[in-house]
Amino acid sequence: xxxxxxxxxxxxxxxxxxxxxxxxxxxxxxxxxxxxxxxxxxxxxxxxxxxxxxxxxxxxxxxxxxxxxxxxxxxxxxxxxxxxxxxxxxxxxxxxxxxxxxxxxxxxxxxxx
Amino acid sequence: xxxxxxxxxxxxxxxxxxxxxxxxxxxxxxxxxxxxxxxxxxxxxxxxxxxxxxxxxxxxxxxxxxxxxxxxxxxxxxxxxxxxxxxxxxxxxxxxxxxxxxxxxxxxxxxxx
Numbered sequence: 001x002x003x004x005x006x007x008x009x010x011x012x013x014x015x016x017x018x019x020x021x022x023x024x025x026x027x028x029x030x031x032x033x034x035x036x037x038x039x040x041x042x043x044x045x046x047x048x049x050x051x052x053x054x055x056x057x058x059x060x061x062x063x064x065x066x067x068x069x070x071x072x073x074x075x076x077x078x079x080x081x082x083x084x085x086x087x088x089x090x091x092x093x094x095x096x097x098x099x100x101x102x103x104x105x106x107x108x109x110x111x112x113x
Numbered sequence: 114x115x116x117x118x119x120x121x122x123x124x125x126x127x128x129x130x131x132x133x134x135x136x137x138x139x140x141x142x143x144x145x146x147x148x149x150x151x152x153x154x155x156x157x158x159x160x161x162x163x164x165x166x167x168x169x170x171x172x173x174x175x176x177x178x179x180x181x182x183x184x185x186x187x188x189x190x191x192x193x194x195x196x197x198x199x200x201x202x203x204x205x206x207x208x209x210x211x212x213x214x215x216x217x218x219x220x221x222x223x224x225x226x
């Protein structure tokens with residue numbers, strides 16, 4: 001394993017509630033990413049981070065926010081969950097300088113009722 | 114805008130056959146291209162990464178090629194086994210990106226015993 005975990009692994013919530021997903025890495029890598037994966041769409045980038053407190057929007061950032069107060073933790077928050085945010089969420093990190101490989105967490109399956 | 118396409122979306126072949134998975138892209142200005150494997154309910158695992166200056170990379174029974182001029186990459190799997198059953202995704206890193214990958218939707222491969 002590349003040292004990246006996600007929690008929770010599964011979550012069911014109701015429309016309108018806030019939800020926070022956590023990504024934790026033990027590799028001290030600079031770049032981290034949040035993706036969502038939906039049938040027929042492949043992976044779509046939500047937000048990414050290139051350092052502590054340095055984040056930027058991806059392709060599908062509306063309704064999501066992120067925070068990175070420590071190198072090892074990257075949090076994704078759904079401010080007010082909607083049914084369209086039902087998805088599988090993956091966190092990833094880029095390998096060390098000199099490598100562009102991304103290492104993925106196991107994913108979080110989120111269901112918004 | 115760069116687009117990545119993987120056709121077919123699904124493929125079923127008998128065990129032992131050699132097979133080719135395809136990935137096409139619309140803009141040749143790429144830094145590299147990667148192939149990933151995803152098992153059901155799991156995260157993604159990087160298989161091979163080809164830099165833009167390279168033509169191919171090999172790992173065991175896998176060989177990935179890159180032809181920027183035609184906007185095409187292929188993943189060749191030799192002597193397929195049931196354990197190769199998974200979804201295979203390609204992703205490329207454009208030259209003008211901040212380490213943001215652009216993903217294909219994947220090909221679901223089933224190897225029949």
